[in-house]
Amino acid sequence: MHKILTVAALMLFTLGTGLGVAQAADKPHKAVYHLNSADIETQKDVLRNANNHISAVGKDNVDLRIVMHAGGVSMLRKAKTDESLKSQIDELKIKGVKFVICKKTLERGNIDYKKDLYDVSESDLVPSGVAEIALLQEKGFSYVKP
Amino acid sequence: MSQGKRYSDEFLNAFVDNQLASEEKSRAFVEISQDENLNRQVCELRKMHDLVQHAYRVPPAPPASTNTARGRRRISPRFGVAASVLLLLGIAVGREVRLPISDLQPPLAEVKTTGNAMTAIRGSGATASPASVNVQTAKQPSVLIHVTDNDTSRLNQTLDDIESLLAYYHSAHQEARVEVVLNGRGLGLVRADQSKFARRIAHLQNKYKNLTFAACQNTIDRLKREQGIVVRLLPGVTVIDSGMAEIMRRQDQGWAYLQV
Numbered sequence: 001m002h003k004i005l006t007v008a009a010l011m012l013f014t015l016g017t018g019l020g021v022a023q024a025a026d027k028p029h030k031a032v033y034h035l036n037s038a039d040i041e042t043q044k045d046v047l048r049n050a051n052n053h054i055s056a057v058g059k060d061n062v063d064l065r066i067v068m069h070a071g072g073v074s075m076l077r078k079a080k081t082d083e084s085l086k087s088q089i090d091e092l093k094i095k096g097v098k099f100v101i102c103k104k105t106l107e108r109g110n111i112d113y114k115k116d117l118y119d120v121s122e123s124d125l126v127p128s129g130v131a132e133i134a135l136l137q138e139k140g141f142s143y144v145k146p
Numbered sequence: 147m148s149q150g151k152r153y154s155d156e157f158l159n160a161f162v163d164n165q166l167a168s169e170e171k172s173r174a175f176v177e178i179s180q181d182e183n184l185n186r187q188v189c190e191l192r193k194m195h196d197l198v199q200h201a202y203r204v205p206p207a208p209p210a211s212t213n214t215a216r217g218r219r220r221i222s223p224r225f226g227v228a229a230s231v232l233l234l235l236g237i238a239v240g241r242e243v244r245l246p247i248s249d250l251q252p253p254l255a256e257v258k259t260t261g262n263a264m265t266a267i268r269g270s271g272a273t274a275s276p277a278s279v280n281v282q283t284a285k286q287p288s289v290l291i292h293v294t295d296n297d298t299s300r301l302n303q304t305l306d307d308i309e310s311l312l313a314y315y316h317s318a319h320q321e322a323r324v325e326v327v328l329n330g331r332g333l334g335l336v337r338a339d340q341s342k343f344a345r346r347i348a349h350l351q352n353k354y355k356n357l358t359f360a361a362c363q364n365t366i367d368r369l370k371r372e373q374g375i376v377v378r379l380l381p382g383v384t385v386i387d388s389g390m391a392e393i394m395r396r397q398d399q400g401w402a403y404l405q406v
Contacts, residue, residue: 036303036406070303104310128314130307134289134402145405 029062030141032133038071040078045146047088050097053144059095065136066092069102069129073111076101079118086118093119102129153184162191185385192386287315287322288401292393296334298342304335304406305346312354321356325396329362329389333369336361338378351382362389 031053035046050064068075076099079085089099103125106113113120126132137143153174160166166174177184289311293304308324315322326335334340336347336359350357361377363385369375379385386392397403 034404036307070307108306127317128310130289130311130404131314133404134287134311137402138285138287138400143403 027061027063029057029064030136030139031062031064031144032136032141033064033066034133034143034145035066035068035072035075036070036129038074040075042146043072043075043078044085044088046075047085047092049144049146050092051088051095054092054095054097062096063141064092064096065098065100065141067100067102067126067129067133067136069105072129073101073105073109073117076117076120077111080116089118099124100129100132101125102132103127105129158184158188158191162188188384192384285400287320288396288399289322289324290393290396290401290403291324291326292389292403292405293326293328293332293335294330294405296331296340300406301335301343305343305350307406308357309350312350312357323356323401324354324358325392325401326357326359327362327386327389327392328359329365333361333365333377335359336380336383338380341380344380347380348382359383360386360389360392362386362392364388 033046033050035043037043046066050066053064054062075085076089079089093099099120101113101117101120101124104127105111106125111117113125133143157166157174291304291308291311293301295301308326312322312324328336335343338344341347347359351359359380359382361379361383364387366377366385369377393403
């Protein structure tokens with residue numbers, strides 16, 4: 001009997017720890033923005049939409065990811081020389097937005113993320129942008145395609 | 147055409163349930179896509195299949211009442227208080243620690259295996275149901291890709307995307323289901339008279355048995371009505387009643403959605 005209770009107490013504590021972590025990590029709103037267009041207007045739309053989205057619900061309430069693949073990656077190439085694009089991206093990053101880049105696209109286009117793209121690190125890369133969007137939806141992210 | 151007679155209901159059901167050998171399946175695919183009646187029949191079956199699956203998606207509730215009664219008998223209220231305090235303490239610690247989500251898996255798995263202890267605790271008034279946390283993870287990845295454009299370079303990119311998606315899941319040793327829904331101008335990708343990708347599509351269909359191309363009947367009807375075009379589809383392309391309805395059905399079933 002004592003043994004069972006000790007185990008139960010341990011489990012309960014573990015569960016509580018788990019729940020606490022889940023609460024801390026899971027923001028109430030989760031959204032993935034899909035950017036595959038090379039068109040600068042569409043790219044600016046994505047940034048604008050994301051910014052408005054955050055204003056509407058508050059930056060602490062939303063986990064927002066912008067997943068770029070195919071033509072979408074060119075936004076970060078343009079940002080290297082476009083100051084206003086740069087500042088829009090910086091602003092979103094400060095608000096907690098994650099910019100996610102498809103590794104496949106980099107390989108296919110022979111793009112060196114360190115040299116050719118604005119402010120990208122290894123941890124921003126995913127093996128497949130499309131798969132990442134699918135995985136995030138499985139985790140409860142809403143899909144937005146501006 | 148008299149192909150409808152050649153397939154029994156059992157065969158068509160097996161086809162819809164994805165229980166055919168791949169050779170048999172691809173042959174059926176070709177014949178079904180060329181026979182309008184057969185195609186409709188399959189479409190109906192598939193709808194029924196989805197409805198049935200949908201109906202069973204919600205797992206039956208556990209027999210909570212008996213567990214509760216048993217739990218209450220075994221544990222005194224004092225332990226209930228202690229349990230609640232422990233749980234709260236755990237939550238507090240958890241919030242402080244802020245581990246990445248992936249680190250959650252081992253402790254949760256542990257909790258699940260100790261079912262007896264859990265039911266006993268649940269009876270004592272703690273509000274926790276770990277069972278629901280892990281249910282989703284074993285699901286087969288399912289992705290719907292919506293094509294609405296007929297621009298050649300974009301379609302080329304779309305096929306690249308589909309291929310990299312399938313390759314990704316393949317390398318992760320997962321059998322993903324991918325359904326490419328074509329409506330509006332997107333139908334051009336699978337129109338025999340228009341598509342520049344017939345070969346590539348045939349190759350993909352051959353390579354990935356869980357990949358389907360589904361053309362929208364509404365679009366086909368509209369082309370006939372407005373422009374007098376009788377659409378012929380590439381081999382292996384199935385027909386669905388409505389692209390938009392399919393998108394809603396699939397999302398309702400938990401599929402991921404991407405518009406390319």
